[in-house]
Amino acid sequence: MLDAAVHCFWSRGYEATSVRDLIESTGLTGASIYNAFGDKRAFYRKALAHYVQGSIADRIRRCEGMAPRAAIGAFFAEILTRSLSDEEHKGCMLVNAALEVTPLDAAFNGDVADVLARIEAFFLGRVAAGQADGTITSSLTAEDLARHLLGVLMGVRVLARVRPERATLEGVIGGAFALLDGGADRAA
Template sequence: MARPREFDETAVLDAAVHQFWLYGYEATSVRDLAQSMGMTGASLYNAFGDKRSLFRKALAHYVAKSFGDRVSRFEQLPPRDAIVAFFDEIVARSISDEDRKGCLLINSALEVAPHDPEFQETIAGVLVEVEDFFRRCVSAGQRSGHISDDQSADDLARILLSTLLGIRVLARARPERALLTGLLRPVHALLGLQV
C-alpha cells in the first residue's frame, strides 16, 4: 500500500514556482528547490521526478493560479470591462513586483522554449489561450458595439497579446506606472475604449 504524501502539494508547488520565478530554470538547482520546498532531494524526486518534471508541474500550477484565475474572474464582466480590468491588474502586479520577477510564463518563453520543443509547445499553447481570451472579449464587444470593428477581432486580439508581453518584459527593467499605462492608451484608442 502506498504511503500518503506528507506535504501540502499546493504549498510545495508554490515554493517551486517561487524558486523558478526568481532564478529561472537553468539557475535553479534541485538542492535549491528541495530546500525552498522543505523536502529532501530524495523526497522531491519521489514526489515529482526530476527537475524538468517538477518545472512542468510548477509552470502548469502557475498558469492555473494566475491566468486561469484572472480569466475566470474577468470573463464574467462586459467585454470592455474585462479587457480594462485584465490590463489594470497586470500593470498593478508589474509595479508592485519588488523582485521584478515578471511573468513566469513569459520568462520561460524567453529562457526555456527556444531550446526545448516540449516546453515551446506548452508555452505556445498557453499564449494561444491568452489570445483566445482577448479574441472572445473583442468579438463580444464588437457585436455589442462597445469595441471598434475597424480592425478584425483576430488582429486586435494579437495586439492585446503583444501589449501584454511587452508590459511584462518591460516592467522587469522599468516598472513605471506612467510608462506602462502609456503603452495602453493607444491600444485603448484602437479598440475605441474611453478609459
C-alpha cells in the first residue's frame, strides 16, 4: 500500500495528487486513509519516509561497508542506473519534495534536510576514510568534498528529470570523481 502511494505521489507530485488518486492507486477507502494517516499531507510524509528507507537509506547501508572510493562509486553508479532507466522521468522523490513542498512547510523542510544531512554524512565518512588511506585527495577538506558530492547528487537527480542523457549525467559524475582524485589532470 505504501509502495502504491509512493508511486502515486512520486509520479504526480504532492499538489497534483488527489485523495481520489490515492484511493485508486492504493485500494484503500477515503475513510481508511483518513483513519490511518489523518490527511493527505500526513500520508505523503509517511510515503516519503517509506521511499527514503527503501531507496536512500538502503543504498547507504549497502555502500557503507565498501572501500571508501568504491562506496562512492557504487552509490553514484546506482544513481546513474536509476536515472537512466526511469522512463517516466520522475527524478528523485526526495528532491521533488524539496522543490515542491519544503518551501511551504517547515516540517517537510526538516524531514528533507535530515535526509540530506544523512547523505552528506555518508559522503563525509567515505571521503575521510579515503583521505586516510590515500585513495581520495587531501587537497580539499573532507567536509568540502562531501558537500560537493551532495551537490552533484542533487544536480544529477534534477537533470535526470529533464535531460536524462547518459553523456550529460556521466559527465557531471565524472567531474566529481576527477575532483576526488585531485583534479582533472590526475583523473586522466
